Amino acid sequence: MALSEGLFWAIFVTLLKIAVVLGIVLLHAAYTVYAERKIIGRMQARLGPMEVGPYGLLQPIADLVKLLFKEDIIPQEAHKVIFQMAPLLVLVFAITNLSVIPFHPSFSIADVNLGVLVILAFAGLGTYGIILAGYSSGSKYSLLGGLRSAAQILSYEIPLGLSLAGVILYAESFRLQDIVASQANSLFGMNVIPQILGFIVFLICAFAETNRAPFDLPEAESELVAGYITEYSGFRMGIFFLGEYISMYVMALLISLCYFGGWTLPIWLTTLLPFIKVIPPTLILILKVYFFIFLFIWVRATFPRYRFDQLMSISWKVLIPLALLNFLWIAFLKWRMLT
């Protein structure tokens, strides 16, 4: 019955990997809040946070301390168990997504055959946190936020899945490593060139899935006070924000892995500029991810919020037909390539 030494080492290495990934991602999430405030400030010709530390660099730490020491209020009308559980659901399902994402050709916590499907599944489950938070608060604004989130996720999972279907068909595999490898071997080098339509659909759906502007209707502060987080305070609210930023990172990673070739560079670029091969693969991936995080913030600073009926009609009338069209085009391309 004794655990063999190999198993022990396997568990130890896995725990170490989890610690490394979690530490790096949490640090990134904390400093994305700072970057977001700074970038949106500069885009509105303001300075952003400047007071704590040089150029306000210690602002995330100050925020964390403030959130930790605030009073945790639970409303009288709330369903207590669900109310306390909901933020954890959001955080847990956001973090679980990280376990199947490869950060390097040979580094991923769990090498799953169905990586893309697992991410889709956990993204769907993560909304339960938002919906239940809205329901259990016992306030009208929260409930409306939760309902909006439910309708939004239900309608945006479909084009998300359909646009990923094109990528999966092109790579003939659900594994993220295989998807990246197939892009590196292909003629175009990146999936975004043959499937520009699918990429646009996926990008719009990623904004909606992470509840970011311009689709942040569950927490529209001009209509519902703060949506589903109206009644939350202190550290529970902080957990909601952490979950949102981590899911932002997951989506950015997924975009850069599925559509931009992950850690590889297209062949036409390396033949044009041979010295670019020196860059280590993880750095390439990280640069792509940073660009998409910047895009998330950029879009938030630029566009106003959509109305709810507009949101629904975009999904059902525009994105789903476009995703199907993209799927047909990729099927045609694949058929031409095979025959």
Add this chain to the structure above:
Amino acid sequence: MRKDLKYLIFKDLIGGLLITLKTFFRKPVTVQYPREKVTLFPSFRGRHALVRDPETGEARCVACLKCVQVCPSRCIEVKFEVDQETGARKMLAYNLEALRCIYCGYCEEVCPVGAIVLTEWFEYSSRDRSGLIFNKERLLKNWDEFVERFPEKVYTNKFWNLKGVPEVLKPAPKREGIMVKVRE
């Protein structure tokens, strides 16, 4: 049809994104207040003061009550007595409620002797209402605090003046702007 093409290439959305990107590389307009301060122009209307005459050491006010009449928010209250022999008025009390003031500057324009002015001093506050109801001594003290900033002997402000009136028709102390002599 042309409109549809515009939608297809996201012309409006990309234009909006480019505007924000342009602003991103611009210099921010923020002034970090306690460390750096905005440059105040001479036309700024700030804390009220009664000009202290360097010769007598008293206010210049002649109690003509023009400021009381012209004030839109009725925040000035002046008490005076009339000398029975000469008929000259003497100002006894001058109360100004800064909380009600709308900083229109009519009082300093209309004053024939340039006694009440709105200085370029904006950093003032109080913890209670009574701290912002200025009486005569307080207004004079405001003037002293204000002129300490200007080491020059003569301070001229052409904005403490009537607009659109020919120079000839103005009372003597107000021609060419108010010349205020600071004590020697």
Add this chain to the structure above:
Amino acid sequence: MIERAIALLILTGLFFIFTLLAFFFRHLVYQFLCILVLMVLQGVLYLYLNAEFLGAIQVIVYAGAVLIMFLFTLFLFPEEELKHLKIDLKNLKYSSFLPVALFIFLLLSVLVKGIPESYQPRNIYFDLKEISNLLFNEYWLAIFLLAFILSFPMVALYVFFKREEKSGSS
């Protein structure tokens, strides 16, 4: 073998706990949450049956879409309708315990008797390509029928909301 047995033991225990909870909760939302946990656990169970794809589909379709739809519908009703759902024992006949008793007897008999020595758990990989071959060559009629049946909910939804709009405007 032992790890598999332990994991399945834990899963079975969780299933029992959440089944009992789902049965005895009186608030519909809590009951729903227990059933949600059951559905997600069923997705985990599929992994032990070499059906990873089915497990993912179970979580995406059931937990991610169908049950969210149900939760959405729950919120349309007033809270009074969801609270205090009593168990109604009036219509329960004694004969209805018979199938439960039979079920428990069968379970216990297998547990006591054990399984034959010759039994060996098979390890078949759930190959997607094989499945898709089957789907589109042998079962194409079934898929067309399925698509035909699935178009009915769409039409039903459309007709329902069209009629809603008409009655609302008039």
Add this chain to the structure above:
Amino acid sequence: MEVLKVLASEYPFYVISGLLIFLGIGIFILKKNLLVAILALEVVFNGINLLFVTASHYLGDPKGKMIVLLTLAVAAGSFAIGLILVVNYYRLKRSLSMEELKLLGEKDEE
């Protein structure tokens, strides 16, 4: 050791599928609420799905898993239609009780 061997076989899956089916039927019979009824039907459906998958694993035949894949799609559609019916019923009757569900069509006005 015998128990462990039983647990490692398909035995727990049969137990769980039976559990799900009986849970669904029990809730359906004992709680007279239309929303609960729809939820209970889904639970029964899942129990049967699990039975199919277990049997296909036992027999080494992928057809059982395929049937589950096909029926999952139908179940989602039927679930939506059931929910529409319940919502409409509640609008007409202002009640979710199954006991008042006696008429098949509209009542004749006498």
